[in-house]
Amino acid sequence: xxxxxxxxxxxxxxxxxxxxxxxxxxxxxxxxxxxxxxxxxxxxxxxxxxxxxxxxxxxxxxxxxxxxxxxxxxxxxxxxxxxxxxxxxxxxxxxxxxxxxxxxxxxxxxxxxxxxxxxxxxxxxxxxxxxxxxxxxxxxxxxxxxxxxxxxxxxxxxxxxxxxxxxxxxxxxxxxxxxxxxxxxxxxxxxxxxxxxxxxxxxxxxxxxxxxxxxxxxxxxxxxxxxxxxxxxxxxxxxxxxxx
Amino acid sequence: xxxxxxxxxxxxxxxxxxxxxxxxxxxxxxxxxxxxxxxxxxxxxxxxxxxxxxxxxxxxxxxxxxxxxxxxxxxxxxxxxxxxxxxxxxxxxxxxxxxxxxxxxxxxxxxxxxxxxxxxxxxxxxxxxxxxxxxxxxxxxxxxxxxxxxxxxxxxxxxxxxxxxx
Numbered sequence: 001x002x003x004x005x006x007x008x009x010x011x012x013x014x015x016x017x018x019x020x021x022x023x024x025x026x027x028x029x030x031x032x033x034x035x036x037x038x039x040x041x042x043x044x045x046x047x048x049x050x051x052x053x054x055x056x057x058x059x060x061x062x063x064x065x066x067x068x069x070x071x072x073x074x075x076x077x078x079x080x081x082x083x084x085x086x087x088x089x090x091x092x093x094x095x096x097x098x099x100x101x102x103x104x105x106x107x108x109x110x111x112x113x114x115x116x117x118x119x120x121x122x123x124x125x126x127x128x129x130x131x132x133x134x135x136x137x138x139x140x141x142x143x144x145x146x147x148x149x150x151x152x153x154x155x156x157x158x159x160x161x162x163x164x165x166x167x168x169x170x171x172x173x174x175x176x177x178x179x180x181x182x183x184x185x186x187x188x189x190x191x192x193x194x195x196x197x198x199x200x201x202x203x204x205x206x207x208x209x210x211x212x213x214x215x216x217x218x219x220x221x222x223x224x225x226x227x228x229x230x231x232x233x234x235x236x237x238x239x240x241x242x243x244x
Numbered sequence: 245x246x247x248x249x250x251x252x253x254x255x256x257x258x259x260x261x262x263x264x265x266x267x268x269x270x271x272x273x274x275x276x277x278x279x280x281x282x283x284x285x286x287x288x289x290x291x292x293x294x295x296x297x298x299x300x301x302x303x304x305x306x307x308x309x310x311x312x313x314x315x316x317x318x319x320x321x322x323x324x325x326x327x328x329x330x331x332x333x334x335x336x337x338x339x340x341x342x343x344x345x346x347x348x349x350x351x352x353x354x355x356x357x358x359x360x361x362x363x364x365x366x367x368x369x370x371x372x373x374x375x376x377x378x379x380x381x382x383x384x385x386x387x388x389x390x391x392x393x394x395x396x397x398x399x400x401x402x403x404x405x406x407x408x409x410x
Contacts (some may be wrong), residue, residue: 028403034403035324039314046310050283088263093352215288227291227298234297 006106028077059212071204073149075117076110083116085173085220087208088126090133090156091163092216099157101236106157115243122208123201124216129167131201136173138197140189145183151180253393261394264318264384268332271381272316279309292353293342322397329388336382347371
């Protein structure tokens with residue numbers, strides 16, 4: 001065997017080996033790409049299936065008996081260009097954030113005829129205070145009219161207890177009602193009997209459920225859920241800006 | 245450093261890798277399946293952290309369940325092990341950042357407001373435990389990334405090496 005032949009054969013073998021290695025590397029990459037693609041498809045299918053599941057958080061404010069506004073505290077004129085519906089719980093800390101960041105400004109916008117406000121508090125959170133405050137609110141709404149009720153609503157949020165307690169006695173809720181302008185003799189008994197407005201409380205809560213509300217606060221701007229922002233105060237600020 | 249490198253390629257390391265893989269993968273599958281039934285709840289849970297804009301939080305919340313199941317399955321099977329483990333590491337980093345953020349801001353993500361189906365009066369008390377748990381799982385995932393090859397992995401079937409040093 002001449003040296004040249006041996007060298008040529010070595011080179012040829014090396015070339016074949018290099019080719020095989022390159023082909024294998026490409027095959028490996030293709031396999032990886034295929035598996036990743038399959039995984040991506042599965043994830044996408046999962047997402048699509050998820051978004052079609054259930055009512056997916058769509059809230060219909062006109063659904064059920066709540067649609068007639070029978071459990072609403074309204075502020076402003078119905079002919080305003082925008083309508084805002086706010087589902088909230090008197091104990092919910094995020095509702096508190098929203099209210100503290102928006103109630104005055106929204107009321108002002110309503111006064112200017114720019115928005116029709118529809119507050120729909122209901123009973124979502126477990127602690128008893130949630131339904132007690134709602135009961136008290138219903139008493140004030142029924143006996144003292146919407147203006148006093150709105151003041152009471154704002155005072156309840158300004159004096160919201162922590163979700164873990166301690167919770168105020170009903171006499172404190174009576175005091176707040178008087179502060180809002182209610183006649184003590186008209187509201188005291190109803191507030192202290194925390195089930196005096198049970199049918200209203202249950203009705204308001206059922207109406208929220210019928211509408212598809214799943215959490216609080218749920219804010220609807222002209223029928224569509226409004227969520228622009230990362231935090232609740234941001235959402236409040238953005239809503240006010242959108243209505244101004 | 246070299247002995248460490250050699251140990252990482254040894255059989256005991258590959259068995260440990262298998263254990264780590266299956267534990268982390270199992271946790272992902274269990275977490276993902278639990279969320280699959282309630283995609284809207286999953287989206288609300290992400291929103292509760294109040295970090296991402298709500299539209300992004302929604303998208304993340306909807307994607308998370310399926311992603312968790314896919315990554316979990318890949319790890320349990322040992323399919324694209326290193327890549328799946330790397331994704332797992334990134335996800336745990338994100339969760340740790342999220343929980344640290346709500347803890348630092350005093351936010352109670354289990355307030356019940358977001359319809360999570362239950363109010364937890366001691367939500368903030370759980371944060372340390374959740375951080376510890378996620379850090380442990382992060383370290384296990386990282387170990388799998390470093391080990392690369394693990395025992396009884398689907399990768400061995402799929403990527404059989406026929407040429408040397410590939």
